[in-house]
Amino acid sequence: MTVRRETNNEENLVARLREGDEAAFTALVDRYHGTMLRVARGFVRERAAAEEVVQDAWMGVLKGLASFEGRSSLQSWIFAIVVNRAKTKAVREARSTPFSALAAQEASGRQPSVDPGSFRGDDMEWPGHWAEPPRPWAENPEARLLQGETMAHIERMLEALPPAQRSVITLRDFAGYDAQAICNALGISETNMRVLLHRARSKVRGQLEQYFAESPESSD
Amino acid sequence: MDCIELVELVTDYLEGTLPQADCNRFEAHLRDCPYCDEYLRQMRATLFALGRIPAESVSAAAQVRLLLAFRNWKRD
Numbered sequence: 001m002t003v004r005r006e007t008n009n010e011e012n013l014v015a016r017l018r019e020g021d022e023a024a025f026t027a028l029v030d031r032y033h034g035t036m037l038r039v040a041r042g043f044v045r046e047r048a049a050a051e052e053v054v055q056d057a058w059m060g061v062l063k064g065l066a067s068f069e070g071r072s073s074l075q076s077w078i079f080a081i082v083v084n085r086a087k088t089k090a091v092r093e094a095r096s097t098p099f100s101a102l103a104a105q106e107a108s109g110r111q112p113s114v115d116p117g118s119f120r121g122d123d124m125e126w127p128g129h130w131a132e133p134p135r136p137w138a139e140n141p142e143a144r145l146l147q148g149e150t151m152a153h154i155e156r157m158l159e160a161l162p163p164a165q166r167s168v169i170t171l172r173d174f175a176g177y178d179a180q181a182i183c184n185a186l187g188i189s190e191t192n193m194r195v196l197l198h199r200a201r202s203k204v205r206g207q208l209e210q211y212f213a214e215s216p217e218s219s220d
Numbered sequence: 221m222d223c224i225e226l227v228e229l230v231t232d233y234l235e236g237t238l239p240q241a242d243c244n245r246f247e248a249h250l251r252d253c254p255y256c257d258e259y260l261r262q263m264r265a266t267l268f269a270l271g272r273i274p275a276e277s278v279s280a281a282a283q284v285r286l287l288l289a290f291r292n293w294k295r296d
Contacts, residue, residue: 020290020293020294022287022290022291025286025287025290026283026287029278029283029286030278033278033282033283033286034274034275034276034277034278035275035276037275037276037278038273038275038276041276047276050276051279051282054282055282055285055286058286058289059289062289062290062293063293112224112228113227113228113230114224114227114259116224119222119223119224127222128222128223128224128225129222129223129224129253130223130253130255130256133255133258133259134255134258134259134262136258137262137265141262141265142265142268145265145268145269145272146269146272150269151269151272151273151274154269154270154273155273158273169270173267173270173271174270174271174273176271179235194231194232194235194237197231197235198228198230198231198232201230201231201263201266201267202227202230202231204266204270205262205263205266208262208265208266208269209262
């Protein structure tokens with residue numbers, strides 16, 4: 001999913017919703033609910049809590065529909081509501097640590113993207129170069145990645161990430177938000193955003209490398 | 221640029237935020253280093269996969285709850 005403007009028939013859709021057209025609402029739910037849930041789970045780990053966030057976001061959508069002016073697309077507006085509620089919930093779950101503090105904490109210190117032991121030490125020839133290079137992935141990694149089993153594994157990797165890293169990678173790489181939109185939505189600096197994104201992506205890549213090395217090709 | 225440096229710059233490179241001079245050094249390294257080239261390829265494949273995680277399924281209970289909420293909202 002990418003947050004982009006879809007003006008086609010949008011005014012029409014908004015008008016139908018305002019009139020109480022159930023088919024229009026059901027279609028809207030079918031279209032976005034699953035993605036909203038996935039985005040919410042970027043903030044709250046438990047499925048039930050994410051369901052609650054999304055339910056609550058839909059209530060916000062209904063409440064705001066009368067005054068929706070179409071300055072952003074309906075989709076962007078709906079997702080802004082989800083992110084906002086999900087963030088509030090995440091902050092509450094983190095014992096009210098503000099999101100910006102959470103982000104700063106997770107972006108601090110040194111955290112190598114790859115185990116430093118994978119590189120040649122200063123006492124060796126070619127220091128800083130690979131000692132244990134990345135193990136190649138499947139012949140056709142894209143096909144392998146799209147298998148249900150791999151996808152389920154990636155979802156578990158995301159769940160295991162620290163909260164701010166999980167939120168940033170979900171918004172950037174799953175939902176297709178641009179950097180600025182993420183900084184605005186989460187109230188974090190661009191520098192922290194990029195460090196979090198880098199740490200999260202590096203972990204997922206590393207775990208995928210391990211996953212591919214350990215589990216043979218399956219015909220899913 | 222060493223490999224250990226390159227892996228820390230991959231996100232800046234892919235996000236287009238690496239300064240031009242570093243970008244040139246990054247690409248020069250890639251041309252000489254099949255391992256870093258593989259690393260970057262794996263990172264790109266990772267992003268490909270992250271963008272294609274299936275959306276969560278919608279439970280029937282949630283659908284019913286939302287439709288009821290919509291009917292209530294309509295009455296107000």
